[in-house]
Amino acid sequence: MDAAENGEELFHSTLHLADLLYPRSERLGDVRPSEEWSFSQLDTRARALGTWLTTLNAAGERVLLLYPPGLEYVVGFMGCLYVGAIAVPCHPPDASRLDSALPQLLAIARDCGARFVLTTSSILEMSPRLTSEAPELAELHWVATDMVPTSLSEDWKRPARVQVAVPPVSMDVPLLDTDERYMPLRESNDPTPLDDSRCLPAQFRAQVARTPDAVAVVADDETLTYAQLDAASDALAWHLREHGVARDVRVGLCVERSTRLVVAMLGILKAGGAFVPLDPDCPREQLAAMMEDSRARVLVTESRRVQDLPAEGVCTVLLDSEDAFELEVLGPPRAGTTLDDPAYVLYPPGSSSKPQGVMVPHRSVADFFSAMDARVGAAPVGTWLSVSRICFDSSVLELLWTLVRGFRVAGAPSPRLPGLSACARAPAALP
Numbered sequence: 001m002d003a004a005e006n007g008e009e010l011f012h013s014t015l016h017l018a019d020l021l022y023p024r025s026e027r028l029g030d031v032r033p034s035e036e037w038s039f040s041q042l043d044t045r046a047r048a049l050g051t052w053l054t055t056l057n058a059a060g061e062r063v064l065l066l067y068p069p070g071l072e073y074v075v076g077f078m079g080c081l082y083v084g085a086i087a088v089p090c091h092p093p094d095a096s097r098l099d100s101a102l103p104q105l106l107a108i109a110r111d112c113g114a115r116f117v118l119t120t121s122s123i124l125e126m127s128p129r130l131t132s133e134a135p136e137l138a139e140l141h142w143v144a145t146d147m148v149p150t151s152l153s154e155d156w157k158r159p160a161r162v163q164v165a166v167p168p169v170s171m172d173v174p175l176l177d178t179d180e181r182y183m184p185l186r187e188s189n190d191p192t193p194l195d196d197s198r199c200l201p202a203q204f205r206a207q208v209a210r211t212p213d214a215v216a217v218v219a220d221d222e223t224l225t226y227a228q229l230d231a232a233s234d235a236l237a238w239h240l241r242e243h244g245v246a247r248d249v250r251v252g253l254c255v256e257r258s259t260r261l262v263v264a265m266l267g268i269l270k271a272g273g274a275f276v277p278l279d280p281d282c283p284r285e286q287l288a289a290m291m292e293d294s295r296a297r298v299l300v301t302e303s304r305r306v307q308d309l310p311a312e313g314v315c316t317v318l319l320d321s322e323d324a325f326e327l328e329v330l331g332p333p334r335a336g337t338t339l340d341d342p343a344y345v346l347y348p349p350g351s352s353s354k355p356q357g358v359m360v361p362h363r364s365v366a367d368f369f370s371a372m373d374a375r376v377g378a379a380p381v382g383t384w385l386s387v388s389r390i391c392f393d394s395s396v397l398e399l400l401w402t403l404v405r406g407f408r409v410a411g412a413p414s415p416r417l418p419g420l421s422a423c424a425r426a427p428a429a430l431p
Contacts, residue, residue, distance in 0.1 A: 272335030
């Protein structure tokens with residue numbers, strides 16, 4: 001709408017309102033209401049009335065405003081504006097002069113084709129006399145605005161967009177604004193929540209439920225059952241959540257092969273994060289480049305490793321500190337992890353002078369696990385020797401696939417034993 005059309009509409013709006021209000025000002029003069037309302041109270045009453053009129057399908061209908069001087073008239077008028085009804089002001093007849101005033105009221109109702117009457121409860125009590133003298137008025141829907149609950153204002157969504165048009169232009173009042181028109185489209189096209197049962201934390205929890213008392217990890221003379229491993233990783237997950245770990249947050253992980261390593265991997269995944277394996281034997285400069293490239297915000301390690309790691313500017317969580325497991329929890333945090341979220345970011349050693357990371361989502365890990373299931377078949381569950389460094393993909397097979405399938409993982413000690421290099425090249429399931 002250009003400026004000229006906008007000005008014309010404003011002119012006609014003013015003209016119509018003046019035509020309605022001028023006779024009342026001439027008739028009522030300086031009569032003042034005895035009650036005072038704030039703008040907020042007035043708007044609340046008007047919105048409540050608008051909600052009530054909406055339930056009566058009063059939009060576009062003629063509505064008689066049968067009020068004495070006062071703020072109830074303003075409520076009725078604004079309520080009509082909100083709902084898109086056409087207000088027809090009419091001074092109420094005096095009870096002592098009902099016979100002389102009734103013909104004028106009836107003539108106005110007939111002429112405008114009103115279907116509704118807005119008035120006060122005191123005038124509504126007089127309606128039986130009016131309708132007995134003029135049965136046509138009994139066909140109208142009478143509403144006492146001072147009896148409409150103000151709580152209905154909370155259900156008011158939108159003032160009607162009322163347009164004043166000059167014949168022969170048609171009056172088109174849009175029932176919905178732009179946002180409301182697109183609401184059904186948005187709501188009917190909401191993405192269906194992905195099945196998170198294939199994500200690593202969910203698969204591990206399912207295995208814990210099946211074999212809670214079975215041994216899960218053995219390393220350095222320390223043993224954890226599935227239930228103990230689940231509880232420890234839950235506690236760490238909550239601790240990591242307090243340090244900002246959530247979905248798509250990368251967490252540097254530098255821990256030697258041990259039960260703590262498995263707890264840390266599961267704890268990071270349960271918190272929603274993606275772990276970034278950092279080989280403890282890599283140069284500090286290379287580890288710093290990995291942390292920077294992966295944008296890791298948290299570093300999980302052990303006290304004796306901190307001085308050798310690039311821990312500047314990141315939050316450091318020490319697995320050998322009691323703080324990491326001090327929280328008493330009743331279960332894992334609800335991280336909302338999906339199959340498309342990253343599970344880990346891998347930097348294969350020796351690929352180039354600049355570390356080249358590969359981000360692996362939960363979906364790829366789940367597909368890999370399914371392929372392993374098909375390859376291994378229904379082999380009996382036993383003990384799996386873990387010998388790979390965490391910077392190799394095979395560590396995910398040895399430490400995670402095994403645990404979600406019920407194996408007992410035996411971690412080889414970091415100092416290599418004679419002849420163990422051959423096992424490192426060919427991981428095997430021990431009977």
